[in-house]
Amino acid sequence: MARFAVTFVLVLVVLFGLELTPPGQAVVRPWTGGVAAASAAVVRAFDGSALAQGKTLYDPRSGFGVTIEAGCNGVEAMLVLLAGILAYPAPWRSRLAGLAVGAVAIQALNLVRIVSLFYLGQWNYAWFEWAHLYVWQALIMLDALVVWLLWMRSVGNRADPAPVPA
Amino acid sequence: MFASRAAVLAFLGRTLLALPVALALWYLASPWLDALAAHAARPAIAAMSDGTIAAPEMRDRRAYFKVTLRAPYAGARTAPPAEAQLDVTVSIYTFGIALFAALSAGARFSRRAAPIAIGLAVLLLLPAWGVAFDAMKQLATTRELAPYLGFSEATRTAIALAFQVGSLLLPTLAPVALWVALNYRAIR
Numbered sequence: 001m002a003r004f005a006v007t008f009v010l011v012l013v014v015l016f017g018l019e020l021t022p023p024g025q026a027v028v029r030p031w032t033g034g035v036a037a038a039s040a041a042v043v044r045a046f047d048g049s050a051l052a053q054g055k056t057l058y059d060p061r062s063g064f065g066v067t068i069e070a071g072c073n074g075v076e077a078m079l080v081l082l083a084g085i086l087a088y089p090a091p092w093r094s095r096l097a098g099l100a101v102g103a104v105a106i107q108a109l110n111l112v113r114i115v116s117l118f119y120l121g122q123w124n125y126a127w128f129e130w131a132h133l134y135v136w137q138a139l140i141m142l143d144a145l146v147v148w149l150l151w152m153r154s155v156g157n158r159a160d161p162a163p164v165p166a
Numbered sequence: 167m168f169a170s171r172a173a174v175l176a177f178l179g180r181t182l183l184a185l186p187v188a189l190a191l192w193y194l195a196s197p198w199l200d201a202l203a204a205h206a207a208r209p210a211i212a213a214m215s216d217g218t219i220a221a222p223e224m225r226d227r228r229a230y231f232k233v234t235l236r237a238p239y240a241g242a243r244t245a246p247p248a249e250a251q252l253d254v255t256v257s258i259y260t261f262g263i264a265l266f267a268a269l270s271a272g273a274r275f276s277r278r279a280a281p282i283a284i285g286l287a288v289l290l291l292l293p294a295w296g297v298a299f300d301a302m303k304q305l306a307t308t309r310e311l312a313p314y315l316g317f318s319e320a321t322r323t324a325i326a327l328a329f330q331v332g333s334l335l336l337p338t339l340a341p342v343a344l345w346v347a348l349n350y351r352a353i354r
Binding site: 071 | 168170171174175177178181182185189257258261262264265268269326327330331333334335337338339342343346347350351353354
Protein backbone atom coordinates (compact mmCIF):
# COMPACT_ATOMS: atom_id res chain seq x y z
CA MET A 1 0.00 0.00 0.00
CA ALA A 2 2.74 2.48 1.02
CA ARG A 3 4.78 1.68 -2.08
CA PHE A 4 1.76 2.12 -4.31
CA ALA A 5 0.81 5.42 -2.64
CA VAL A 6 4.31 6.91 -2.83
CA THR A 7 4.79 5.84 -6.47
CA PHE A 8 1.34 7.14 -7.40
CA VAL A 9 1.96 10.56 -5.85
CA LEU A 10 5.46 10.89 -7.32
CA VAL A 11 4.37 9.87 -10.83
CA LEU A 12 1.34 12.15 -10.66
CA VAL A 13 3.37 15.15 -9.48
CA VAL A 14 5.90 14.62 -12.29
CA LEU A 15 3.19 14.16 -14.95
CA PHE A 16 1.16 17.13 -13.71
CA GLY A 17 4.28 19.30 -13.55
CA LEU A 18 5.20 18.26 -17.11
CA GLU A 19 1.69 19.11 -18.29
CA LEU A 20 2.11 22.69 -17.07
CA THR A 21 5.51 23.25 -18.70
CA PRO A 22 5.73 24.89 -22.15
CA PRO A 23 6.51 21.54 -23.89
CA GLY A 24 3.58 19.96 -22.05
CA GLN A 25 1.30 22.79 -23.09
CA ALA A 26 2.53 22.39 -26.67
CA VAL A 27 0.87 18.97 -26.56
CA VAL A 28 -2.16 19.86 -24.42
CA ARG A 29 -3.25 22.90 -26.47
CA PRO A 30 -3.64 21.08 -29.80
CA TRP A 31 -5.19 18.16 -27.93
CA THR A 32 -7.80 20.51 -26.46
CA GLY A 33 -8.40 21.93 -29.93
CA GLY A 34 -8.95 18.37 -31.14
CA VAL A 35 -11.45 17.77 -28.33
CA ALA A 36 -13.34 20.93 -29.40
CA ALA A 37 -13.32 19.81 -33.04
CA ALA A 38 -14.53 16.31 -32.11
CA SER A 39 -17.29 17.82 -29.94
CA ALA A 40 -18.39 20.06 -32.83
CA ALA A 41 -18.50 17.01 -35.11
CA VAL A 42 -20.70 15.15 -32.61
CA VAL A 43 -23.07 18.13 -32.29
CA ARG A 44 -23.20 18.54 -36.09
CA ALA A 45 -24.19 14.90 -36.39
CA PHE A 46 -27.35 15.80 -34.42
CA ASP A 47 -28.36 19.30 -35.56
CA GLY A 48 -25.61 20.58 -37.86
CA SER A 49 -24.98 23.97 -36.31
CA ALA A 50 -21.87 23.77 -34.14
CA LEU A 51 -18.41 24.98 -35.07
CA ALA A 52 -15.05 24.77 -33.33
CA GLN A 53 -12.51 27.56 -33.31
CA GLY A 54 -9.37 26.71 -31.36
CA LYS A 55 -10.56 25.40 -28.01
CA THR A 56 -14.01 27.01 -28.31
CA LEU A 57 -17.13 25.17 -29.38
CA TYR A 58 -19.92 27.54 -30.47
CA ASP A 59 -23.28 27.71 -32.13
CA PRO A 60 -23.18 30.29 -34.97
CA ARG A 61 -27.00 30.63 -34.85
CA SER A 62 -27.37 31.49 -31.15
CA GLY A 63 -23.84 32.80 -30.56
CA PHE A 64 -23.53 30.58 -27.48
CA GLY A 65 -20.14 29.02 -26.99
CA VAL A 66 -18.16 27.00 -24.46
CA THR A 67 -14.41 27.19 -24.12
CA ILE A 68 -12.63 24.02 -23.12
CA GLU A 69 -10.22 25.05 -20.39
CA ALA A 70 -7.75 23.03 -18.33
CA GLY A 71 -9.66 20.47 -16.30
CA CYS A 72 -12.28 20.06 -19.03
CA ASN A 73 -10.15 18.32 -21.66
CA GLY A 74 -9.88 15.02 -19.79
CA VAL A 75 -6.10 15.29 -19.58
CA GLU A 76 -5.92 15.42 -15.78
CA ALA A 77 -8.14 12.34 -15.44
CA MET A 78 -5.89 10.50 -17.92
CA LEU A 79 -2.82 11.53 -15.90
CA VAL A 80 -4.43 10.22 -12.71
CA LEU A 81 -5.25 6.93 -14.44
CA LEU A 82 -1.73 6.71 -15.87
CA ALA A 83 -0.23 7.28 -12.40
CA GLY A 84 -2.55 4.62 -10.92
CA ILE A 85 -1.60 2.11 -13.62
CA LEU A 86 2.13 2.81 -13.37
CA ALA A 87 2.09 2.61 -9.57
CA TYR A 88 0.40 -0.79 -9.52
CA PRO A 89 2.62 -3.86 -10.09
CA ALA A 90 1.74 -5.27 -13.50
CA PRO A 91 3.40 -6.34 -16.75
CA TRP A 92 4.10 -3.47 -19.15
CA ARG A 93 1.86 -5.00 -21.80
CA SER A 94 -1.09 -4.92 -19.38
CA ARG A 95 -0.24 -1.36 -18.43
CA LEU A 96 -0.22 -0.21 -22.04
CA ALA A 97 -3.50 -2.00 -22.74
CA GLY A 98 -5.09 -0.47 -19.62
CA LEU A 99 -3.89 2.97 -20.56
CA ALA A 100 -5.19 2.67 -24.13
CA VAL A 101 -8.62 1.45 -23.03
CA GLY A 102 -8.72 4.00 -20.20
CA ALA A 103 -7.81 6.91 -22.47
CA VAL A 104 -10.63 5.98 -24.85
CA ALA A 105 -13.11 5.56 -21.96
CA ILE A 106 -12.18 8.91 -20.41
CA GLN A 107 -12.16 10.84 -23.68
CA ALA A 108 -15.43 9.27 -24.82
CA LEU A 109 -17.15 10.33 -21.60
CA ASN A 110 -15.48 13.73 -21.83
CA LEU A 111 -17.05 14.22 -25.28
CA VAL A 112 -20.44 13.43 -23.73
CA ARG A 113 -19.64 15.98 -21.01
CA ILE A 114 -18.76 18.77 -23.43
CA VAL A 115 -21.67 18.13 -25.77
CA SER A 116 -24.12 17.89 -22.86
CA LEU A 117 -22.76 21.13 -21.37
CA PHE A 118 -23.03 22.80 -24.77
CA TYR A 119 -26.75 22.01 -24.92
CA LEU A 120 -27.32 22.56 -21.19
CA GLY A 121 -25.76 26.03 -21.35
CA GLN A 122 -28.18 27.08 -24.06
CA TRP A 123 -31.12 25.79 -22.04
CA ASN A 124 -30.42 26.91 -18.46
CA TYR A 125 -27.27 28.59 -17.18
CA ALA A 126 -27.82 27.61 -13.54
CA TRP A 127 -28.00 23.92 -14.45
CA PHE A 128 -25.00 24.37 -16.74
CA GLU A 129 -22.99 25.74 -13.80
CA TRP A 130 -24.04 22.87 -11.54
CA ALA A 131 -23.26 20.21 -14.11
CA HIS A 132 -20.00 21.87 -15.13
CA LEU A 133 -18.58 22.63 -11.70
CA TYR A 134 -19.73 19.61 -9.70
CA VAL A 135 -21.51 16.74 -11.47
CA TRP A 136 -19.28 16.18 -14.48
CA GLN A 137 -16.07 16.72 -12.50
CA ALA A 138 -17.10 13.88 -10.20
CA LEU A 139 -18.27 11.64 -13.07
CA ILE A 140 -15.02 11.92 -15.03
CA MET A 141 -12.92 10.98 -12.00
CA LEU A 142 -15.36 8.16 -11.23
CA ASP A 143 -14.84 6.96 -14.80
CA ALA A 144 -11.06 6.88 -14.25
CA LEU A 145 -11.53 4.99 -10.97
CA VAL A 146 -13.81 2.36 -12.51
CA VAL A 147 -11.43 1.82 -15.45
CA TRP A 148 -8.58 1.40 -12.96
CA LEU A 149 -10.58 -1.07 -10.83
CA LEU A 150 -11.51 -3.13 -13.91
CA TRP A 151 -7.92 -3.04 -15.14
CA MET A 152 -6.56 -4.03 -11.71
CA ARG A 153 -9.00 -6.95 -11.63
CA SER A 154 -7.89 -8.15 -15.06
CA VAL A 155 -4.23 -7.88 -14.04
CA GLY A 156 -4.95 -9.72 -10.77
CA ASN A 157 -6.69 -12.53 -12.63
CA ARG A 158 -3.69 -12.99 -14.91
CA ALA A 159 -1.21 -12.72 -12.04
CA ASP A 160 -3.07 -15.32 -9.93
CA PRO A 161 -3.85 -18.23 -12.28
CA ALA A 162 -6.23 -20.91 -11.11
CA PRO A 163 -4.46 -23.71 -9.22
CA VAL A 164 -3.62 -26.71 -11.35
CA PRO A 165 -5.15 -29.93 -9.96
CA ALA A 166 -2.51 -32.42 -8.78
CA MET B 167 -10.73 -7.20 -4.67
CA PHE B 168 -14.05 -6.99 -6.45
CA ALA B 169 -15.10 -10.57 -7.17
CA SER B 170 -15.95 -9.98 -10.81
CA ARG B 171 -16.34 -7.36 -13.51
CA ALA B 172 -20.05 -7.38 -12.73
CA ALA B 173 -19.25 -6.49 -9.11
CA VAL B 174 -17.27 -3.42 -10.26
CA LEU B 175 -20.13 -2.36 -12.51
CA ALA B 176 -22.63 -2.91 -9.67
CA PHE B 177 -20.42 -0.69 -7.50
CA LEU B 178 -20.50 1.93 -10.26
CA GLY B 179 -24.28 1.69 -10.43
CA ARG B 180 -24.73 2.08 -6.68
CA THR B 181 -22.28 4.99 -6.60
CA LEU B 182 -24.15 6.72 -9.44
CA LEU B 183 -27.41 6.26 -7.54
CA ALA B 184 -25.88 7.62 -4.34
CA LEU B 185 -24.16 10.58 -6.00
CA PRO B 186 -27.25 12.81 -6.54
CA VAL B 187 -28.32 12.23 -2.93
CA ALA B 188 -24.81 12.97 -1.68
CA LEU B 189 -24.60 16.12 -3.81
CA ALA B 190 -27.98 17.30 -2.50
CA LEU B 191 -26.85 16.76 1.10
CA TRP B 192 -23.55 18.52 0.37
CA TYR B 193 -25.47 21.43 -1.15
CA LEU B 194 -27.58 21.78 2.00
CA ALA B 195 -24.49 21.60 4.22
CA SER B 196 -22.23 23.66 1.96
CA PRO B 197 -22.68 27.02 3.74
CA TRP B 198 -21.05 25.44 6.82
CA LEU B 199 -18.53 23.38 4.85
CA ASP B 200 -17.52 26.43 2.81
CA ALA B 201 -17.17 28.58 5.93
CA LEU B 202 -15.02 25.94 7.60
CA ALA B 203 -12.69 25.74 4.56
CA ALA B 204 -12.48 29.54 4.33
CA HIS B 205 -11.67 29.92 8.03
CA ALA B 206 -9.10 27.12 7.84
CA ALA B 207 -7.47 28.84 4.84
CA ARG B 208 -7.23 32.23 6.59
CA PRO B 209 -4.07 31.58 8.68
CA ALA B 210 -2.35 30.02 5.66
CA ILE B 211 -3.08 33.09 3.52
CA ALA B 212 -1.89 35.37 6.33
CA ALA B 213 1.35 33.41 6.74
CA MET B 214 2.12 33.25 3.02
CA SER B 215 1.30 36.88 2.30
CA ASP B 216 2.72 38.19 5.59
CA GLY B 217 -0.42 40.30 5.82
CA THR B 218 -3.35 40.79 8.14
CA ILE B 219 -6.62 39.17 7.18
CA ALA B 220 -10.03 39.84 8.64
CA ALA B 221 -12.39 36.91 9.23
CA PRO B 222 -13.84 35.92 5.85
CA GLU B 223 -17.33 37.07 4.96
CA MET B 224 -19.44 34.32 3.40
CA ARG B 225 -22.02 35.22 0.72
CA ASP B 226 -23.53 32.97 -1.99
CA ARG B 227 -20.96 30.17 -1.54
CA ARG B 228 -18.12 32.67 -1.87
CA ALA B 229 -15.64 33.78 0.75
CA TYR B 230 -14.52 37.42 0.81
CA PHE B 231 -11.14 38.06 2.39
CA LYS B 232 -9.99 41.57 3.26
CA VAL B 233 -6.19 41.53 3.24
CA THR B 234 -3.97 44.32 4.56
CA LEU B 235 -0.35 44.28 3.42
CA ARG B 236 2.42 46.38 4.92
CA ALA B 237 4.79 48.13 2.56
CA PRO B 238 8.49 47.29 2.83
CA TYR B 239 10.32 49.75 5.11
CA ALA B 240 11.80 52.67 3.17
CA GLY B 241 12.38 55.26 5.90
CA ALA B 242 10.28 58.39 5.55
CA ARG B 243 9.14 57.24 2.13
CA THR B 244 7.52 54.03 3.40
CA ALA B 245 4.22 53.65 1.54
CA PRO B 246 0.97 53.24 3.46
CA PRO B 247 -0.43 49.71 3.84
CA ALA B 248 -2.30 48.28 0.86
CA GLU B 249 -5.71 46.70 1.13
CA ALA B 250 -7.01 44.01 -1.18
CA GLN B 251 -10.41 42.36 -1.35
CA LEU B 252 -10.25 38.75 -2.52
CA ASP B 253 -13.19 36.55 -3.31
CA VAL B 254 -13.02 32.80 -3.68
CA THR B 255 -15.80 30.47 -4.83
CA VAL B 256 -15.34 27.97 -2.02
CA SER B 257 -17.94 25.41 -3.10
CA ILE B 258 -15.80 24.29 -6.07
CA TYR B 259 -13.29 23.05 -3.50
CA THR B 260 -15.68 21.37 -1.05
CA PHE B 261 -17.97 19.26 -3.26
CA GLY B 262 -15.53 16.32 -3.24
CA ILE B 263 -16.98 15.27 0.11
CA ALA B 264 -20.15 14.25 -1.78
CA LEU B 265 -18.13 12.05 -4.14
CA PHE B 266 -16.43 10.38 -1.17
CA ALA B 267 -19.81 9.75 0.48
CA ALA B 268 -21.20 8.26 -2.74
CA LEU B 269 -18.15 6.01 -3.18
CA SER B 270 -18.40 4.86 0.44
CA ALA B 271 -22.06 4.00 -0.07
CA GLY B 272 -21.28 2.20 -3.34
CA ALA B 273 -19.44 -0.81 -1.87
CA ARG B 274 -20.37 -2.87 1.18
CA PHE B 275 -16.74 -3.09 2.35
CA SER B 276 -16.45 0.69 2.49
CA ARG B 277 -19.61 1.20 4.57
CA ARG B 278 -17.61 1.26 7.80
CA ALA B 279 -17.81 4.06 10.33
CA ALA B 280 -14.09 4.55 11.02
CA PRO B 281 -12.85 4.95 7.42
CA ILE B 282 -15.83 7.15 6.56
CA ALA B 283 -15.15 9.35 9.60
CA ILE B 284 -11.45 9.64 8.70
CA GLY B 285 -12.26 10.46 5.07
CA LEU B 286 -14.85 13.08 5.99
CA ALA B 287 -12.48 14.68 8.52
CA VAL B 288 -9.73 15.00 5.91
CA LEU B 289 -12.16 16.31 3.30
CA LEU B 290 -13.49 18.93 5.70
CA LEU B 291 -10.03 20.51 5.93
CA LEU B 292 -8.37 19.70 2.60
CA PRO B 293 -10.41 22.29 0.62
CA ALA B 294 -8.52 24.94 2.60
CA TRP B 295 -5.59 24.20 0.26
CA GLY B 296 -7.60 25.21 -2.80
CA VAL B 297 -9.08 28.26 -1.08
CA ALA B 298 -5.70 29.45 0.23
CA PHE B 299 -3.91 29.13 -3.09
CA ASP B 300 -6.84 30.62 -5.02
CA ALA B 301 -6.50 33.69 -2.79
CA MET B 302 -2.71 33.66 -3.08
CA LYS B 303 -2.93 33.44 -6.89
CA GLN B 304 -5.14 36.54 -6.86
CA LEU B 305 -2.63 38.40 -4.69
CA ALA B 306 0.40 37.25 -6.68
CA THR B 307 -1.11 38.24 -10.03
CA THR B 308 -2.08 41.77 -8.91
CA ARG B 309 0.74 43.91 -10.26
CA GLU B 310 0.16 46.78 -7.82
CA LEU B 311 0.75 44.46 -4.87
CA ALA B 312 4.10 43.08 -6.09
CA PRO B 313 6.23 45.54 -4.06
CA TYR B 314 4.23 44.69 -0.91
CA LEU B 315 4.55 40.93 -1.37
CA GLY B 316 8.13 40.80 -2.66
CA PHE B 317 7.59 37.37 -4.20
CA SER B 318 10.39 35.93 -6.32
CA GLU B 319 9.67 34.33 -9.70
CA ALA B 320 10.11 30.89 -8.09
CA THR B 321 7.57 31.73 -5.39
CA ARG B 322 5.04 32.93 -7.97
CA THR B 323 5.58 29.74 -9.96
CA ALA B 324 5.11 27.62 -6.82
CA ILE B 325 1.86 29.48 -6.04
CA ALA B 326 0.63 28.91 -9.60
CA LEU B 327 1.45 25.19 -9.39
CA ALA B 328 -0.20 24.84 -5.97
CA PHE B 329 -3.29 26.64 -7.30
CA GLN B 330 -3.47 24.28 -10.29
CA VAL B 331 -3.14 21.25 -8.01
CA GLY B 332 -5.78 22.67 -5.67
CA SER B 333 -8.26 23.51 -8.40
CA LEU B 334 -7.72 20.83 -11.07
CA LEU B 335 -6.73 17.75 -9.08
CA LEU B 336 -7.58 17.83 -5.40
CA PRO B 337 -11.36 18.46 -5.47
CA THR B 338 -12.05 15.17 -7.28
CA LEU B 339 -8.83 13.22 -6.83
CA ALA B 340 -8.70 13.59 -3.03
CA PRO B 341 -12.04 11.81 -2.37
CA VAL B 342 -11.19 8.99 -4.80
CA ALA B 343 -7.64 8.60 -3.47
CA LEU B 344 -8.91 8.61 0.12
CA TRP B 345 -11.54 6.01 -0.67
CA VAL B 346 -8.91 3.79 -2.31
CA ALA B 347 -6.40 4.31 0.52
CA LEU B 348 -8.94 3.62 3.27
CA ASN B 349 -10.19 0.46 1.55
CA TYR B 350 -7.03 -0.65 -0.25
CA ARG B 351 -6.92 -4.14 1.25
CA ALA B 352 -10.51 -4.82 0.21
CA ILE B 353 -10.05 -3.31 -3.25
CA ARG B 354 -6.82 -5.17 -3.97
